[in-house]
Amino acid sequence: MIGNLGEPIALCMRIIRTIVQILILYIFYYMGVFIVEMTNLPLPPSIVGLLLLVGCLQLKWIKVEYIQDGAGFLIGFMTLFFIPPMLGIIDYPELLSIKGTILISAVFISTLFTIFFTGIISQKIGMKEMARKEKGERGEDAFESNHLHH
Amino acid sequence: MKAIIFIISTVIVFYLMSLIHKRYSYPYLLPILTSTIILIAALLMLDIPYGDYMEGGKYIQHLLGPAVVSLAYPLYNQRHLVVKYKYTIISGIFIAMISGLISIFLMLVLFKLDDSYILTALPKSLTTPVAMQVSETINGIPPLTAVLVMIAGFAGALFGPFVYKIGKITSPISRGISMGSASHGVGISKLKDFGEEDLSIGSLSMGLSAVVGAVLCPIFVLIFF
Known part of the structure; x- marks a missing residue:
């Protein structure tokens, strides 16, 4: 058992760690902002930052441990962060007009069509990929499932 | 001062709505939906323009950038x-x-x-x-x-x-x-x-x-x- 002070200290450390990790994530975000401004790429800066971070994790330049608490915190509260921009809808009452109805119905239909079409096609592709795997890579299966559960 | 009130009330509304959704997890009780409706109703009733609200709201929204960057973590995992x-x-x-x-x-x-x-x-x-x-x-x-x-x-x-x-x-x-x-x-x-x-x-x-x-x-x- 840890003494009386153990728990508050551990909590403090956790808070500090989370804040520092959020700052690291901010650095990636601002690198994205910088790149978009320099190159005029038509991409959201945050997506550029995300790609940079995935690249750094993949190349092992950054350990997952350096960002996981901060990332977990920000993802947990993600919804809160887009409530303020979402409230901007207050200035667009046309959503309740005929135009709004068309928009909403079109999005509804397009979404269901996309699920239908993607589902059917990917099921066909998936079956082929599975069949090929079972035929050719039986030896590698053991390795792969091992890899999965590490 | 007003900005701080807007920030705190947004966080409180979101927190309460998250608690409700945790208890009753129907899709129409999603915090984004319920929080937005409550806050819009509040802005309309108190006659607060969106621009004024964003004096505080912008600080919350600012975290959206690094939050999207964070999505790299589950993707990598x-x-x-x-x-x-x-x-x-x-x-x-x-x-x-x-x-x-x-x-x-x-x-x-x-x-x-x-x-x-x-x-x-x-x-x-x-x-x-x-x-x-x-x-x-x-x-x-x-x-x-x-x-x-x-x-x-x-x-x-x-x-x-x-x-x-x-x-x-x-x-x-x-x-x-x-x-x-x-x-x-x-x-x-x-x-x-x-x-x-x-x-x-x-x-x-x-x-x-x-x-x-x-x-x-x-x-x-x-x-x-």
């Missing part, structure tokens, strides 16, 4: 799934993005809606934070995009299982890919009923399609507008 089904997942996501973009574009052009509304609707199948940022990049109306994203989510959550039935879509991979890349988080919450594999492929597809969609939407706009 799920990389073994991509390796396992790479052709199916990657081709599925491209098929979903392209069929989603073309179908919404054709319908809205058919109804002769203004370009600004079409641009607003294009990112509808991406997860809300990314969709709003893409909407801003392609000169759409971000808050309107967010509403349409919610509609896309509800379409999938409510009618996805029916679509699976008529399309005879029975494999967990294809259910996960199609739902994750068309109806994002709201849709994949429905995949819980099908199983763990559906759910993990679904959330991976949501993350990947956010990235792929954020790149494809602007390209689509460059070609067609």
Whole structure:
């Protein structure tokens, strides 16, 4: 058992760690902002930052441990962060007009069509990929499932 | 001073709505929906212009940037799934993005809606934070995009299982890919009923399609507008 002070200290450390990790994530975000401004790429800066971070994790330049608490915190509260921009809808009452109805119905239909079409096609592709795997890579299966559960 | 009040009340409303959703997890009790409705009602009743609210709101919104960057973490953690089904997942996501973009574009052009509304609707199948940022990049109306994203989510959550039935879509991979890349988080919450594999492929597809969609939407706009 840890003494009386153990728990508050551990909590403090956790808070500090989370804040520092959020700052690291901010650095990636601002690198994205910088790149978009320099190159005029038509991409959201945050997506550029995300790609940079995935690249750094993949190349092992950054350990997952350096960002996981901060990332977990920000993802947990993600919804809160887009409530303020979402409230901007207050200035667009046309959503309740005929135009709004068309928009909403079109999005509804397009979404269901996309699920239908993607589902059917990917099921066909998936079956082929599975069949090929079972035929050719039986030896590698053991390795792969091992890899999965590490 | 006012700014601080706006920040605190937004956080409190969101916190309470999250508690309610934790207890009763119906899709129409999603915190984004309930919080937005309550806060809009409050702004209207107290006669507070949106611009005034954003004096405080902008500080909350500012965290959206690094929060989207954070999505790299679950994506990186799920990389073994991509390796396992790479052709199916990657081709599925491209098929979903392209069929989603073309179908919404054709319908809205058919109804002769203004370009600004079409641009607003294009990112509808991406997860809300990314969709709003893409909407801003392609000169759409971000808050309107967010509403349409919610509609896309509800379409999938409510009618996805029916679509699976008529399309005879029975494999967990294809259910996960199609739902994750068309109806994002709201849709994949429905995949819980099908199983763990559906759910993990679904959330991976949501993350990947956010990235792929954020790149494809602007390209689509460059070609067609």
